[in-house]
Amino acid sequence: MKRGKTPTIWQEMENIQREMNRLFETAYDGSPMHLMSSSVEFPAINVWSKADSGQVVTAEIPGVGMDDLDIKVAGEILTISGSRPTPVDQENYRLHRQERGFGTFSRSIQLPFPIEVEKVEATYEKGILKIWLPRAEYDQPRKILVKVN
Numbered sequence: 001m002k003r004g005k006t007p008t009i010w011q012e013m014e015n016i017q018r019e020m021n022r023l024f025e026t027a028y029d030g031s032p033m034h035l036m037s038s039s040v041e042f043p044a045i046n047v048w049s050k051a052d053s054g055q056v057v058t059a060e061i062p063g064v065g066m067d068d069l070d071i072k073v074a075g076e077i078l079t080i081s082g083s084r085p086t087p088v089d090q091e092n093y094r095l096h097r098q099e100r101g102f103g104t105f106s107r108s109i110q111l112p113f114p115i116e117v118e119k120v121e122a123t124y125e126k127g128i129l130k131i132w133l134p135r136a137e138y139d140q141p142r143k144i145l146v147k148v149n
Contacts, residue, residue, distance in 0.1 A: 062127035
């Protein structure tokens with residue numbers, strides 16, 4: 001009996017992905033509705049937590065002006081929204097490939113614990129937004145002393 005090489009499930013998934021990409025590329029007609037090149041949400045966000053003090057959220061937002069950025073905290077939900085302008089005059093150029101998005105965006109994330117909204121701080125440097133969200137005083141872990149009788 002001859003042994004052939006059987007494709008793995010991952011190889012098969014890659015083949016399907018390639019075929020789907022090919023189909024979408026050939027169907028692209030240049031209209032903005034066809035410009036979604038991936039399912040990755042914008043902006044990309046990382047969240048770090050420190051149980052006793054708070055959390056830091058970083059977001060990649062290159063090209064977003066501070067006047068076009070809005071940060072809100074409602075309860076335990078952080079929302080980052082704004083607009084990234086089109087870098088090229090669309091009337092004079094036709095887009096052939098898009099990997100970077102533009103236009104309006106909004107991203108909301110559930111925070112792992114309540115925060116002190118009035119103490120939230122945000123900074124922006126080299127395309128990275130950094131938001132410090134201090135944990136609410138009433139929700140911080142406390143050590144309980146056990147009395148011995």
